[in-house]
Amino acid sequence: MLRAVRTLAWGLAALAAAVPLLTANTYYLFLAGLIGAGVVVGTGLNILAGNSGQVSLGHAGLYAIGAYTGAILATRLGVGFWVSLPAAAVVSGAVGTLLAMPALRVTGPYLAMVTIAFGIIVEHGLIEWETLTRGFGGIADIPKPHLGSLPLALPQYYYVVGAAVVASLFLARNLARSPWGRALAAVRESEVAAESLGLSPTLARTTAFALSAAFAGAGGCLYAYLTQFVSPDSFTFETSILFLLIVLFGGLGRVAGPLIGSIVLMVLPEALQQFSNYRLILYGLLLLGSIYFLPRGMAGAIEAWLARFRHLVPGGEGEPAAPTPAVHPEALEARGVRMAFGGLQALADVNLAVAPRSIHSLIGPNGAGKTTLLNILSGYYRPTGGVVRFAGRELQGRPPHRIARGGISRTFQTTQLFEEMTVLENVQVGLAGPRLGGLGSALLGRRTVAAREVALRAEALGLLAFVGYTGSPHERARNLAFGHRRLVEIARALAARPALLLLDEPSAGLAAAEIEGLGQLIRRVREAGIAVLLVGHHMELVMEVSDRVTVLDYGRVIAEGPPGQVQTDPAVLEAYLGIA
């Protein structure tokens, strides 16, 4: 079945390549050109909305900037198509990078507002800046593109657009398979977890915006040379919705999505021309329909159907490989840490020292401030006062991804896996961490990237075996059972090669046998040279594995010492049992 589908796909590609030989009808070739420009823009929007999870409702603005760059370069400066195309991508990419700045701090409806506002500003800018854009009337005398001295008429230009489509899909596919693609997806799935692995969400988001805008710009230039005429009418809010619809209907985050989406969305209105007054109703219904019935679009539906013919590789492929700490074993020291949320004093003068290669537990009744302290140590909270020192550097006030790069990684009380990624990919994100390699190499699918992928895979499988994960490494994280989620999260944290691993209540919700395995795992981690700070509720586990224990109550340290000593401390007994 898979082979039949592949043959069909190649057959369709061959047919597409033969279109100008089969028909000289300029209307069909023009429509094909529109589809091609739609695929290029849609592929870019897919990188932004699908891979990095930021929906843009203003892509028509970036498309317009590409189209006008091409048009103005051609009509004012006599610059040819082959220079204009990359120039349009660069100009739009630069504007997209600027747009990323206000967009970075906001999500959901707020991000929608920023992108909508951007689109409207560009649309009106095209009308108002008449000296450059010729206002309402637009720019009409765009010449045909030339190859050498040969003018490219529609049948030849068809192949230019076709090449751009193939190139876009190729770049998008390579990106998705590279550490860069996984970094974008990681930030989309859980920003908090991505930061804990040393990834900068700012960098990931900005990159997605810049790339996406560059594709939109190139698509715009292709469009300008196709129609040989650009005017503000073509770049409205409705155009932005059309692009988004291409991506959503085709399949968000699927490389083939924009291809399917663009073909359907460009052909359908033409096929239903007698109903042209109802175009928006058609768009609206398609949008509703894709959200209701095709959450992963046409491409996702086809993929799910094909998956029935494919079998998941069973687990246990890797040899257990102990994680290697990136830096030398280091001691963590926190002095006088204070944290206030408004009037609530969550931590008051907390001191904590975690020795290298040791297991240190942090216990205390609910609300004692354990997780707050962990969040300070890993950079998610900025303490109101006090000093945190690790590896000779002060950490307080640094962003989480910087702290993670310094050798501290963590897990979360409610596991924060990258749900839509496979188990293997989750660990690979940790392994690559901030070392994403060159963006260009990732896009072009260079051999070095592929070779590194093989190495990362092997290492990830080794880590999964080390933590005792027995499921399939190719299972999506969202399908995992609870115990497996914990193990994968620990493997991912270890993948970042920490010198100190912070575990936030890893035993919560685990069965007795799983807790025993967890205890053994924590010891193995220490043997690998990594210090562990364990926040725990499960006393048996804590007392069994810990070298030292710190007890918090109401934001203060009430006891500190070896497990045996802490267990009999009267202050601890009082806090836990209410007896002195």
Next chain:
Amino acid sequence: MYLQLIISGVALGSMYSLVALGFNLTYATSRTVNFSQGQSVMVGAVVAYAAYVQWGWPLPAAVALSLAALAAFGILVERVAVRPFFRAASIAWLLSTIAVGIIAENVAMVTFGKDARAFPSSLTAHPLMLFGAGVYPQELLLPVAGLGLMLGVEAALRRTLFGKTLRAVAFSHEAAALMGINVNRTIAACYGISSALAGVAGILIAPILNVSATMGTIIGLKAFAVAIIGGIESPAGIMTAGILYGVFESLVAGAFGTGGREILGFGLVILVLALRPWGLFGTPAVRRV
């Protein structure tokens, strides 16, 4: 000249506030907003025009019909485009409400026609002279009616049982449901009220801006901008921001024309979101890990 611009800015701005208050209501109770609010404004104006001008109904009956239609429209939007997507931590509801909006716009285009039509009102027949500025009485009615309605809604929410229910739902769906409150029905009611408020704005604005199928989109976007600038959870912030935005864009339009108005207006929105994403009058949310 300036006085005239300021008065029409206040008038239009109070309408943005009125529409934006609808965003506040639905956001507070469900963390979602209706991106077809702009089309609600349009539907309000179009239905009132059809009943009043084309069918010759008396104005109060036309207004009543329009508002009833809008309440139903809001509840429908909630049912088909929002409720199925509550649980999904996605923005599916954002896209689906946009979809409903563009469908509504197209339906209006087909039934009402593409042209803009003047909404007759005795309050726009003759301008009044006020300190040397020519002002339509309608422009004076708008802020009075708008602010009055907003204050009325706020007071009602503070005094009535429904208001308490609404605040309970805003605080916690689970806790409200445990107290026997029908959370879904409360949210649906908020959508109904929010669309009706937008409809009032549409009817009030119609004599000034003319009625057309496409009149809603930009008003809806500006109202959402106002909700964000003011802080979407702060009704007082929204009222203030709406008036300020209206005056700002009126003055900008006077100086640079309508194109400059949109460019600077939406530029301001981006600037506010870049510097204070929680709005001028809102408070930032604490990050949860």
